[in-house]
Amino acid sequence: MRGHRVRLPLAFAAAVVAAGVATVILRPRGVSIEPVAVEAAAYFSSDDLERASDYRDPQRLLGLLGLGVSAGVLVLLVVRPPRRFAAALERGARRPLLGAAAAGAGISLVLMVAGLPLGLIGHKRAVDVGLSTQEPAAWVADLAKSAAIEAALAAFGAAVLLALVRRLPRAWWAPAALAVVAFGAASTFLSPVLIEPLFNEFEPLPAGPLRTEVLGLADRAGVSVGEVYGVDASRRTTGANAYVGGLGSTKRVVLYDNLIEEFPPAEVRSVVAHELAHQHQRDLLRGLAWLALVAPAGLFLTKALAERLPGGPRPGGHSRPGPEALPALALALALVAFAGGMASNVLSRSVEARADSFALDLTREPVAFIGLERRLALRNVSQPDPPGLLHTLFGTHPTTLERIGAGEAFRREGQERRPVPRGTPADP
Numbered sequence: 001m002r003g004h005r006v007r008l009p010l011a012f013a014a015a016v017v018a019a020g021v022a023t024v025i026l027r028p029r030g031v032s033i034e035p036v037a038v039e040a041a042a043y044f045s046s047d048d049l050e051r052a053s054d055y056r057d058p059q060r061l062l063g064l065l066g067l068g069v070s071a072g073v074l075v076l077l078v079v080r081p082p083r084r085f086a087a088a089l090e091r092g093a094r095r096p097l098l099g100a101a102a103a104g105a106g107i108s109l110v111l112m113v114a115g116l117p118l119g120l121i122g123h124k125r126a127v128d129v130g131l132s133t134q135e136p137a138a139w140v141a142d143l144a145k146s147a148a149i150e151a152a153l154a155a156f157g158a159a160v161l162l163a164l165v166r167r168l169p170r171a172w173w174a175p176a177a178l179a180v181v182a183f184g185a186a187s188t189f190l191s192p193v194l195i196e197p198l199f200n201e202f203e204p205l206p207a208g209p210l211r212t213e214v215l216g217l218a219d220r221a222g223v224s225v226g227e228v229y230g231v232d233a234s235r236r237t238t239g240a241n242a243y244v245g246g247l248g249s250t251k252r253v254v255l256y257d258n259l260i261e262e263f264p265p266a267e268v269r270s271v272v273a274h275e276l277a278h279q280h281q282r283d284l285l286r287g288l289a290w291l292a293l294v295a296p297a298g299l300f301l302t303k304a305l306a307e308r309l310p311g312g313p314r315p316g317g318h319s320r321p322g323p324e325a326l327p328a329l330a331l332a333l334a335l336v337a338f339a340g341g342m343a344s345n346v347l348s349r350s351v352e353a354r355a356d357s358f359a360l361d362l363t364r365e366p367v368a369f370i371g372l373e374r375r376l377a378l379r380n381v382s383q384p385d386p387p388g389l390l391h392t393l394f395g396t397h398p399t400t401l402e403r404i405g406a407g408e409a410f411r412r413e414g415q416e417r418r419p420v421p422r423g424t425p426a427d428p
Helices: 002-026 046-079 083-092 096-128 136-167 173-194 209-221 257-262 265-280 283-306 323-363 366-379 388-394 400-412
Strands: 202-204 227-231 242-245 252-256
Touching: 002 283, 002 323, 046 096, 046 323, 083 096, 083 323, 096 136, 096 323, 136 173, 136 323, 173 242, 173 283, 209 227, 209 265, 209 323, 227 257, 242 265, 242 283, 252 257, 252 265, 257 265, 265 283, 265 323, 265 366, 283 323, 323 366, 323 388, 323 400, 366 400
Parallel strands: 227 252
Antiparallel strands: 202 227, 242 252
16 A cells, blocks of 8 residues: 555656656747837727627636536546446446447546536527627537537547556556557547538638648748648637647638638738747647657546546555456546646647747738737637736636737837837737
């Protein structure tokens, strides 16, 4: 028993060190633009700020409550599982891997159902504020597709995990880490062609000024852009965005249709330049490298946690664990993944800041960059300066004010700094 008591703090320390070292090693090289201090009132009206706060503060609370509900469900399944659930796990022990697959899918669906009331409230609030364009039936249809995909992946992952635990009771964490990295790479490669088309329609940008401009920017950036797509995001939201995805032959830059159609060309150039920066700096590979460095210690910590939970696998036991070990493994994995996600956000924010700097260097249009960040915040009903602690824990990008400050710092190099008037660009 003493060995178990020692291993947990050591495993925790190893995971913290691994995350810290990976973040330092993979932090983008080169100097990002140091933002100057700016005031939200110089770029947003009091009504803009109040609207964003009224929407985002409750949405953030709903998100935190959702995390609490998921954690509570997993703790309940570990500590006091419902009789029917426990009986199903016992029946699954006759064919352990099939039982594990069923348990994994079941846990995934239970978590989805438990979070559904909060999700419905969040969706209604998004509709009320004008951010979501989805009717309830379309929203439920998307939710059902997501639930089916997640349940299938959970079933597969649970079967693989239990097979490793049964085969290598003391060292299953090592091949499990390899499996996590392989899954991350495979999902990055396959998602653009297998998953994303289930929810949206993607069309290559047609020949015309925008496509010519994108390819010209890519040439100046020294980037093989793959393909550039427009996506019918307006079927779901009035918000605007863009992203880079895929690996190798599935590599692509994706622009929301409402970004293409409703934003000024100079601001679209800023978005495209930012996404090209991710390609130029190989940021998707950077993320996979971070996962590869952190996964072994993270899975070792998962093992140490699961062995301490009721029903968790016991490497010194006389029988191999069955599906009854899945709730403990799921809870331990969820805790480690949650902490790992917060740690990865530190790297993500520096990656995004460097991409902003790259975009400014490439386009040399700081006024358009500042206007873009302002317009995106308005369209997405985002707080320009969200609560500091929550942003530190959950923020994947610099705040809007930090990004505007980077644009102002760039602009200051050529002229005296002056805020963008509230009327420029025009409110959407």
